[in-house]
Amino acid sequence: MAEEVASCRAVLEIEVDSADHILAAVDPDNLTAPSHVKVSCVIAAPKKLRCTVTVQGCSEAPERVLTLRNTLDDLLMHLGVAAKTLGSIRE
Secondary structure (H helix, E strand, C coil), X not given: CCCCCCEEXXXXXXXXXXXXXXXXXXXXXXXXXXXXXXXXXXXXECCEEEEEEEEECXXXXXXXXXHHHHHHHHHHHHHHHHHHHHHHHXX
């Protein structure tokens, strides 16, 4: 019987205007993630974006918790830049 690999997961929900545009702006960043990191962002409501970050193998390599934190940090930075850019375009 195969052992189940423990994963770390964080879910980030933000309320923002133009969730669809922000999603389109950050979605390409998922292409360069390591194979043990999964990032998924979806529109949860008209003005709500939900991003889930999952890192596999946290029990075997505890330092991967830092990978989760760093990925969340990068994601928040990219979301903030996208929101700011869209806001300045509208002004």
